[in-house]
Amino acid sequence: MPDQEDSPVNVTRGPGTTPARWTMLALALSFPTLITWLYFDVLAGSAAMQPAYLVGKTVQFLLPVIWVVFVARDGWQLRRPSTSGAGLGLAFGAAVCLAGGAVYFLAMRHFAYFDVATEVLRGKLDGAGITTPLRYVLLATFYSLFHSALEEYYWRWFVLGRLMHTWRLWPAAVVSSLGFMAHHVLLLESFFTGRPELWLPLSLAIAVGGVFWAWLYRRSDSLVGPWLSHLVIDAGIMVIGYDLLFVRG
Template sequence: MLQITLDKKALLALMLLVPAPSIGVATQLYFLPRLEGYLVALLSKVWLLLFPVIWLYFVDKSAIKIQYPKRPDLLAGVGLGLIMLFVILTVYWLLGWRWIDTEYVLERARLVGFSSFNLYLLGAGYWIFINSLLEEFVWRWFVYCQCEILVSSRLAVILSALFFTIHHIIGLAAYFDWRATALCSCGVFIAGIIWSWCYLNYRSIWIGYISHIFADIAIFLIGWQLIFV
């Protein structure tokens, strides 16, 4: 009976959390691309952060334990991050730029305010250092752990990576055609598998967070080249 209860709790947690970023991204990019869309996207981010905390305290009756990064975490994160940065830039230079309509990307960037260099830098700083930490906290800790209650550890790695990829597909489709969207989505999914696998083996989000920073740096370098060069 206890196991059934845990399964139902984990399933409920995933149902309440996983759709939130997709709703926020879709609203901002497709339905309400102005202030209203920003507010919905912001609320989805707040929900993404607060829900795991609320769930931990009121449902699991537990508390967040802060685990500071150790030297091996830092070294592994930097090493993995440099590899990811190199792979992302290489794939873009070999294939990605051929499939991207620069004028359309610039038009979409203007629509959401990213055609301003100062706003682009501000947004890049948020996504690289803050949003990446939020995503590791949510997808690699909370979502992975809920998936691990429902399925085996290895399958939880794949399932949490899939959940992590869904809202990225929605966002990418607003800027790119199906080829670039599929290529980038595969990259996000593979990165999600790698980061979830790191959590499975080290039970720490720090390797994922540090390498996530490097991956996002590569993405925003590409965005800078598309929009401003």
């Protein structure tokens, strides 16, 4: 297991635990949930929804850069990405997709509560201008390829890595993965309002996935495996979304 927070960018360990570091970590853990609540709930359907999303995501993904370069002033060293862990990551992602797809398409696709979830999803996407299959596919491609990579950089490389300045792997993995799960809870609860038997297990599954990706990242010393795994799972979710919106009706 590597001692440093290595992946596409190598960051050397900075000074010990400080109040500023814990403040930053509290912000990093909670900010994605705050911006999700803002754009997905408070501003949903309004003209401010897309600007809030863009500004919020920009701030979120710039936070690691701002902290490392301008606050902690750690040393940065660019390096070539390693494919170590890619096979295991792809296998995990494929297994999750196959299991989730089988449950949805073979057992749950025609359940009535998906009617409500579909209308909620359609309303959110309509508010963002995603009204055609082509636009949905473009959105799905962006999320699967690029947003998944940004989330791995944020949650595994930055949040997990910074927590491991003080904690061992498993406590850091659990805490970072609960933060990763939190904003998904808002999304899932909005689709399955009043159905905790649906959104709660799905939320916990996301946390478990986050712990696995944290372990894989530290084991492989690379973000490539977690990213590919995340990519495959996001693509599978987008396939189900396409079915709900444009096939199932």
